[in-house]
Amino acid sequence: MGLVVQKYGGSSVADAEGIKRVAKRVVEAKKNGNQVVVVVSAMGDTTDELIDLAQEVSPIPSGREFDMLLTAGERISMALLAMAIKNLGHEAQSFTGSQAGVITDSVHNKARIIDVTPGRIQTSVDEGNIAIVAGFQGVSQDKKDITTLGRGGSDTTAVALAAALNADVCEIYTDVDGVFTADPRVVKKARKIDWISFEDMLELASSGSKVLLHRCVEYARRYNIPIHVRSSFSGLKGTWVSNEPQGDQPMEQAIISGVAHDTSEAKVTVVGVPDKPGEAARIFRAIADSEVNIDMVVQNVSAASTGLTDISFTLPKAEGRKAVAALEKTRAAVGFDSLRYDDQIAKISLVGAGMKTNPGVTATFFEALSNAGVNIELISTSEIRISVVTRADDVNESVRAVHTAFGLDTDSDEAVVYGGTGR
Amino acid sequence: MGLVVQKYGGSSVADAEGIKRVAKRVVEAKKNGNQVVVVVSAMGDTTDELIDLAQEVSPIPSGREFDMLLTAGERISMALLAMAIKNLGHEAQSFTGSQAGVITDSVHNKARIIDVTPGRIQTSVDEGNIAIVAGFQGVSQDKKDITTLGRGGSDTTAVALAAALNADVCEIYTDVDGVFTADPRVVKKARKIDWISFEDMLELASSGSKVLLHRCVEYARRYNIPIHVRSSFSGLKGTWVSNEPQGDQPMEQAIISGVAHDTSEAKVTVVGVPDKPGEAARIFRAIADSEVNIDMVVQNVSAASTGLTDISFTLPKAEGRKAVAALEKTRAAVGFDSLRYDDQIAKISLVGAGMKTNPGVTATFFEALSNAGVNIELISTSEIRISVVTRADDVNESVRAVHTAFGLDTDSDEAVVYGGTGR
Numbered sequence: 015m016g017l018v019v020q021k022y023g024g025s026s027v028a029d030a031e032g033i034k035r036v037a038k039r040v041v042e043a044k045k046n047g048n049q050v051v052v053v054v055s056a057m058g059d060t061t062d063e064l065i066d067l068a069q070e071v072s073p074i075p076s077g078r079e080f081d082m083l084l085t086a087g088e089r090i091s092m093a094l095l096a097m098a099i100k101n102l103g104h105e106a107q108s109f110t111g112s113q114a115g116v117i118t119d120s121v122h123n124k125a126r127i128i129d130v131t132p133g134r135i136q137t138s139v140d141e142g143n144i145a146i147v148a149g150f151q152g153v154s155q156d157k158k159d160i161t162t163l164g165r166g167g168s169d170t171t172a173v174a175l176a177a178a179l180n181a182d183v184c185e186i187y188t189d190v191d192g193v194f195t196a197d198p199r200v201v202k203k204a205r206k207i208d209w210i211s212f213e214d215m216l217e218l219a220s221s222g223s224k225v226l227l228h229r230c231v232e233y234a235r236r237y238n239i240p241i242h243v244r245s246s247f248s249g250l251k252g253t254w255v256s257n258e259p260q261g262d263q264p265m266e267q268a269i270i271s272g273v274a275h276d277t278s279e280a281k282v283t284v285v286g287v288p289d290k291p292g293e294a295a296r297i298f299r300a301i302a303d304s305e306v307n308i309d310m311v312v313q314n315v316s317a318a319s320t321g322l323t324d325i326s327f328t329l330p331k332a333e334g335r336k337a338v339a340a341l342e343k344t345r346a347a348v349g350f351d352s353l354r355y356d357d358q359i360a361k362i363s364l365v366g367a368g369m370k371t372n373p374g375v376t377a378t379f380f381e382a383l384s385n386a387g388v389n390i391e392l393i394s395t396s397e398i399r400i401s402v403v404t405r406a407d408d409v410n411e412s413v414r415a416v417h418t419a420f421g422l423d424t425d426s427d428e429a430v431v432y433g434g435t436g437r
Numbered sequence: 438m439g440l441v442v443q444k445y446g447g448s449s450v451a452d453a454e455g456i457k458r459v460a461k462r463v464v465e466a467k468k469n470g471n472q473v474v475v476v477v478s479a480m481g482d483t484t485d486e487l488i489d490l491a492q493e494v495s496p497i498p499s500g501r502e503f504d505m506l507l508t509a510g511e512r513i514s515m516a517l518l519a520m521a522i523k524n525l526g527h528e529a530q531s532f533t534g535s536q537a538g539v540i541t542d543s544v545h546n547k548a549r550i551i552d553v554t555p556g557r558i559q560t561s562v563d564e565g566n567i568a569i570v571a572g573f574q575g576v577s578q579d580k581k582d583i584t585t586l587g588r589g590g591s592d593t594t595a596v597a598l599a600a601a602l603n604a605d606v607c608e609i610y611t612d613v614d615g616v617f618t619a620d621p622r623v624v625k626k627a628r629k630i631d632w633i634s635f636e637d638m639l640e641l642a643s644s645g646s647k648v649l650l651h652r653c654v655e656y657a658r659r660y661n662i663p664i665h666v667r668s669s670f671s672g673l674k675g676t677w678v679s680n681e682p683q684g685d686q687p688m689e690q691a692i693i694s695g696v697a698h699d700t701s702e703a704k705v706t707v708v709g710v711p712d713k714p715g716e717a718a719r720i721f722r723a724i725a726d727s728e729v730n731i732d733m734v735v736q737n738v739s740a741a742s743t744g745l746t747d748i749s750f751t752l753p754k755a756e757g758r759k760a761v762a763a764l765e766k767t768r769a770a771v772g773f774d775s776l777r778y779d780d781q782i783a784k785i786s787l788v789g790a791g792m793k794t795n796p797g798v799t800a801t802f803f804e805a806l807s808n809a810g811v812n813i814e815l816i817s818t819s820e821i822r823i824s825v826v827t828r829a830d831d832v833n834e835s836v837r838a839v840h841t842a843f844g845l846d847t848d849s850d851e852a853v854v855y856g857g858t859g860r
Contacts, residue, residue, distance in 0.1 A: 083516035
């Protein structure tokens with residue numbers, strides 16, 4: 015058949031039973047005639063336990079040593095998984111990130127993959143073994159130190175290995191059945207998406223969907239590696255993420271892929287900014303210099319009477335204090351009136367490449383919110399996404415209203431279709 | 438000053454408190470002007486917990502994967518120790534066995550060190566860091582697979598690194614104050630030995646003393662690395678093991694270094710062996726072919742009337758069944774009468790280079806046992822050791838009697854001295 019890279023998260027290998035269940039699934043893929051490479055995370059709570067240990071020893075653990083510590087987690091799960099597979103009568107070999115050729119930069123705790131040289135993995139599968147690779151970890155190019163890739167790193171390991179091995183598919187096994195049209199905990203009638211394009215998936219990921227991280231999807235798009243997100247518990251078909259639909263996947267993409275929401279952000283408003291060239295640049299240079307990442311940025315026309323305007327932006331709540339401090343320092347130079355900080359907001363985003371060619375999407379979106387009695391505070395759009403900021407208290411109702419309005423509910427006959435082009 | 442290699446066992450780093458205590462001691466050595474390399478074992482029960490996990494997953498874990506699993510243990514302790522040291526304001530870097538250049542053969546679970554190429558460790562200490570190295574582990578020369586050195590492997594790592602780095606001393610920190618003239622749990626009046634020669638230490642180690650393993654002492658003797666065995670809890674001076682006494686160590690070695698005992702062996706007697714050339718060779722070839730290691734071997738003159746003799750040997754109890762099975766197969770060829778197997782024995786050994794030049798040692802030894810009412814079943818000697826086999830029930834009384842007879846008790850004024858030469 016081909017070469018399959020499978021990735022199993024910590025919840026799939028949380029205990030001996032989980033590891034045995036995963037081993038069976040891996041062996042199944044092998045029996046179907048595939049070469050199989052498995053990327054595995056640390057067991058369940060192992061990483062948290064190691065972090066606790068580090069805290070007991072040192073309040074500010076060194077990055078290098080923290081990485082050395084955390085990488086013990088995958089070492090345990092991968093060795094156990096290899097044992098469990100061998101116990102089923104198939105050959106398996108486990109490899110650390112370093113042995114698998116995952117080369118990174120030297121930024122400990124959130125290293126980026128520079129190169130993957132999977133010679134040992136290729137040899138191992140060519141010899142008939144199932145290769146088990148530690149996710150989340152690599153080795154730095156210059157110092158040969160052990161590094162970790164940061165949050166969601168195992169998904170990135172899987173996609174990067176799939177690219178380097180020229181795999182046919184990268185299967186990401188998780189504890190949900192796939193990517194849904196909205197968070198099923200909020201919208202009971204959310205549908206599992208059978209296929210979604212890389213572009214729409216990227217927008218969903220950056221709008222609050224947590225199934226796949228932006229970084230992993232971006233990597234897959236760059237190397238054109240189809241991702242199959244599916245449950246390690248149910249065995250059902252999940253969601254394919256790729257350039258084009260494949261096989262029995264629906265040939266046509268829905269107009270709207272889904273509704274995402276995000277309550278992890280805060281809103282900062284700079285009030286009374288003189289409306290002249292260079293003021294916005296000064297403000298965002300100050301933010302950038304304090305190493306704060308911002309998300310939405312909105313500036314409206316200034317009031318003619320005052321020549322002053324307001325600039326708003328959103329950012330992760332955790333970085334709010336840093337951003338406000340940086341801005342306060344520039345107040346004299348920029349000459350703005352005041353700052354407002356608001357962390358009781360939610361962002362609701364509608365994502366779908368179809369909105370490019372279907373007018374009325376924006377109107378339907380806003381009408382749905384209005385009918386639900388939800389006030390819109392900020393609006394920001396990309397080619398295939400519309401995002402609004404509302405009160406945090408309104409988030410669940412907003413998502414449900416929009417989901418229903420676009421015919422995404424499971425009991426709708428089909429999605430709403432618009433005629434014409436443009437939105 | 439010089440370069441010091443320190444080794445801390447699992448009981449010394451059993452929890453966060455232990456790790457912090459060890460960190461202080463390491464920093465003290467650094468403050469005294471030394472370059473410091475630390476070899477560390479896995480925390481307390483970590484290894485046992487990992488073994489339990491492996492058992493849950495697979496009844497017969499693969500050697501390669503078992504080593505991958507177990508080496509997670511030192512990875513955790515070494516990273517935590519490095520963090521704790523940095524927390525005290527000193528630079529520290531941890532290294533895996535592979536990174537430290539510990540090259541082994543490919544025999545998983547009990548690999549032997551072939552070479553040590555400590556380039557990264559040397560660079561690290563030259564840059565002013567304290568280098569922390571994972572004990573017990575290495576990387577195989579041919580396949581680049583992770584290996585472990587088997588029981589007591591961390592001591593061997595420490596001595597091997599000390600040799601490769603041309604260290605001034607290898608300090609082995611443990612949970613006892615040093616090497617004693619007898620097991621202090623058996624002999625309350627046992628004395629701590631200040632200095633002992635490699636030769637005497639080797640004999641003690643192979644006679645049942647558990648403080649240092651034979652393999653580690655042998656390595657130290659070959660490369661002439663002085664070992665200082667001491668407690669990580671008390672801070673007292675311990676026992677120096679070296680070719681010659683150094684500094685304020687006693688210039689003259691005691692006649693008798695100590696009394697060791699071992700209750701882990703069983704005795705096999707081959708009864709009624711025809712007393713002709715080649716019979717003993719057949720018997721021990723059969724044993725060797727079954728990969729059983731034997732210890733003492735005793736054959737006495739045959740009875741003139743029958744032309745038959747008995748051959749006895751001792752071996753680890755765990756290998757008794759295998760040896761007996763191997764011998765039964767040769768019964769027809771050798772033509773012996775019967776086999777006797779006895780696992781209720783103890784071996785008591787008196788060790789000391791002084792016995793070479795002091796007559797009467799053997800006589801005193803046997804008289805002490807006789808006065809204690811202990812029957813001697815087998816006798817075997819080397820140049821600097823006398824061993825006897827007794828009933829297992831007699832072991833404690835035997836050791837105490839011999840210890841007293843040779844003036845080794847702490848309340849004795851001095852050791853018994855013999856005149857003349859030869860024993």
